[in-house]
Amino acid sequence: xxxxxxxxxxxxxxxxxxxxxxxxxxxxxxxxxxxxxxxxxxxxxxxxxxxxxxxxxxxxxxxxxxxxxxxxxxxxxxxxxxxxxxxxxxxxxxxxxxxxxxxxxxxxxxxxxxxxxxxxxxxxxxxxxxxxxxxxxxxxxxxxxxxxxxxxxxxxxxxxxxxxxxxxxxxxxxxxxxxxxxxxxxxxxxxxxxxxxxxxxxxxxxxxxxxxxxxxxxxxxxxxxxxxxxxxxxxxxxxxxxxxxxxxxxxxxxxxxxxxxxxxxxxxxxxxxxx
Amino acid sequence: xxxxxxxxxxxxxxxxxxxxxxxxxxxxxxxxxxxxxxxxxxxxxxxxxxxxxxxxxxxxxxxxxxxxxxxxxxxxxxxxxxxxxxxxxxxxxxxxxxxxxxxxxxxxxxxxxxxxxxxxxxxxxxxxxxxxxxxxxxxxxxxxxxxxxxxxxxxxxxxxxxxxxxxxxxxxxxxxxxxxxxxxxxxxxxxxxxxxxxxxxxxxxxxxxxxxxxxxxxxxxxxxxxxxxxxxxxxxxxxxxxxxxxxxxxxxxxxxxxxxxxxxxxxxxxxxxxx
Numbered sequence: 001x002x003x004x005x006x007x008x009x010x011x012x013x014x015x016x017x018x019x020x021x022x023x024x025x026x027x028x029x030x031x032x033x034x035x036x037x038x039x040x041x042x043x044x045x046x047x048x049x050x051x052x053x054x055x056x057x058x059x060x061x062x063x064x065x066x067x068x069x070x071x072x073x074x075x076x077x078x079x080x081x082x083x084x085x086x087x088x089x090x091x092x093x094x095x096x097x098x099x100x101x102x103x104x105x106x107x108x109x110x111x112x113x114x115x116x117x118x119x120x121x122x123x124x125x126x127x128x129x130x131x132x133x134x135x136x137x138x139x140x141x142x143x144x145x146x147x148x149x150x151x152x153x154x155x156x157x158x159x160x161x162x163x164x165x166x167x168x169x170x171x172x173x174x175x176x177x178x179x180x181x182x183x184x185x186x187x188x189x190x191x192x193x194x195x196x197x198x199x200x201x202x203x204x205x206x207x208x209x210x211x212x213x214x215x216x217x218x219x220x221x222x223x224x225x226x227x228x229x230x231x232x233x234x235x236x237x238x239x240x241x242x243x244x245x246x247x248x249x250x251x252x253x254x255x256x257x258x259x260x261x262x263x264x265x266x267x268x269x270x271x272x273x274x275x
Numbered sequence: 276x277x278x279x280x281x282x283x284x285x286x287x288x289x290x291x292x293x294x295x296x297x298x299x300x301x302x303x304x305x306x307x308x309x310x311x312x313x314x315x316x317x318x319x320x321x322x323x324x325x326x327x328x329x330x331x332x333x334x335x336x337x338x339x340x341x342x343x344x345x346x347x348x349x350x351x352x353x354x355x356x357x358x359x360x361x362x363x364x365x366x367x368x369x370x371x372x373x374x375x376x377x378x379x380x381x382x383x384x385x386x387x388x389x390x391x392x393x394x395x396x397x398x399x400x401x402x403x404x405x406x407x408x409x410x411x412x413x414x415x416x417x418x419x420x421x422x423x424x425x426x427x428x429x430x431x432x433x434x435x436x437x438x439x440x441x442x443x444x445x446x447x448x449x450x451x452x453x454x455x456x457x458x459x460x461x462x463x464x465x466x467x468x469x470x471x472x473x474x475x476x477x478x479x480x481x482x483x484x485x486x487x488x489x490x491x492x493x494x495x496x497x498x499x500x501x502x503x504x505x506x507x508x509x510x511x512x513x514x515x516x517x518x519x520x521x522x523x524x525x526x527x528x529x530x531x532x533x534x535x536x537x538x539x540x541x542x543x544x545x546x547x548x549x550x
């Protein structure tokens with residue numbers, strides 16, 4: 001196999017399965033090349049990705065080690081995506097009765113869900129989450145692509161426990177209006193005890209849902225590495241959870257001019273430009 | 276930029292956003308190369324992918340045209356994935372009370388969801404679906420990755436209409452036991468009228484849920500290009516929908532030996548080997 005063909009196939013394997021290790025021996029075998037050749041090819045790809053800002057190619061040494069690709073959009077890329085999303089979501093046509101904002105087309109679009117997932121993975125990778133949790137339903141695509149970018153599984157909390165998931169731990173919590181008790185469940189077998197978990201959701205107003213997820217995770221003795229949300233409302237400024245990272249902040253919803261969004265603090269902080 | 280670096284970056288762009296067109300001019304610009312150089316690079320990648328069975332690199336000519344990557348696992352690859360899944364899901368430990376099978380870890384694992392999505396996309400691509408529909412919640416990852424592999428958006432039917440989605444069309448249908456009326460809704464703005472839609476779900480027993488999705492889609496004058504499911508039960512052989520493609524068939528659920536699965540008809544038919 002010629003070098004260009006090997007490079008194409010190696011990049012395909014790495015990018016197609018982010019976070020998933022492949023050994024140099026496997027790579028070599030697949031392309032009928034020596035392990036040392038595969039190693040040189042990988043070094044070349046690593047450097048090409050680094051130079052073009054396409055993410056990290058990481059080598060884990062030793063037995064059970066290998067190579068993996070970690071998507072890592074640069075702060076400027078994250079800012080550009082957030083600004084594009086700010087535009088897309090800021091259209092007056094998105095305002096629904098009750099001052100709500102229509103988000104489904106963005107949340108369930110694979111390209112957007114993947115971008116947001118890569119951002120969340122980049123923000124929390126250094127804390128090495130082992131699982132990504134969300135509660136059904138709208139946060140699922142974001143959580144799934146975050147898990148993908150981390151090379152980790154996703155787990156799903158349900159609004160009700162299900163016979164198809166076996167025994168589950170359920171918690172009860174007051175909804176944000178405080179007038180109703182809600183339930184949230186997670187199957188026992190979905191999450192081993194004592195793991196590092198990243199919490200993902202699409203929208204945060206008071207933070208009650210995120211707090212419920214944390215309460216649920218406490219039952220699994222989980223170590224919560226962070227909370228990532230696509231959009232948090234600017235008010236109330238004080239949420240029921242201490243710290244969280246929103247990609248965008250929703251200032252207000254105007255029927256005439258549409259949703260008014262600004263960039264989340266981490267986007268502004270790390271991209272170096274003024275908001 | 277050197278050729279190897281350009282190739283690495285081009286493969287990254289194509290594989291990272293399957294189904295999404297990128298123009299040769301854009302590719303050239305991004306890598307500081309002439310359009311003709313980008314065109315040669317793309318031809319090289321196309322041939323490398325073809326030779327290694329990594330999927331199709333398609334060029335759409337004309338204004339608004341460009342290049343896109345279409346994942347297209349070969350029939351033997353699909354068979355290998357289906358056989359691995361048959362093993363993973365056939366473990367006795369997966370049997371839950373009531374003869375149910377625990378599937379959540381596989382359904383929500385990004386690697387498995389992506390593989391299944393690529394299979395479904397490959398099976399139905401020639402009918403050119405414009406949208407992929409599922410109903411919440413368990414089928415979401417499969418539908419999302421099917422949409423991704425097709426380069427199309429996903430739409431989600433809900434069990435109840437939501438204020439966050441605006442006006443919706445709801446239908447009512449009898450559950451499979453026939454003792455309860457269920458509801459399924461789809462937001463008006465989620466799906467324009469008269470589009471080609473692929474229906475995806477994780478599990479089919481009687482086919483009532485799939486039939487309800489079809490009934491719902493009729494309200495949008497949709498043209499249903501097919502129904503893809505991960506697992507269909509072998510019995511009843513006659514479902515409430517006429518045609519569907521399961522990756523696996525569930526023969527029975529034995530408490531001692533675990534779920535008994537076999538390969539779906541299309542997997543057996545196209546991979547050329549006997550089951």
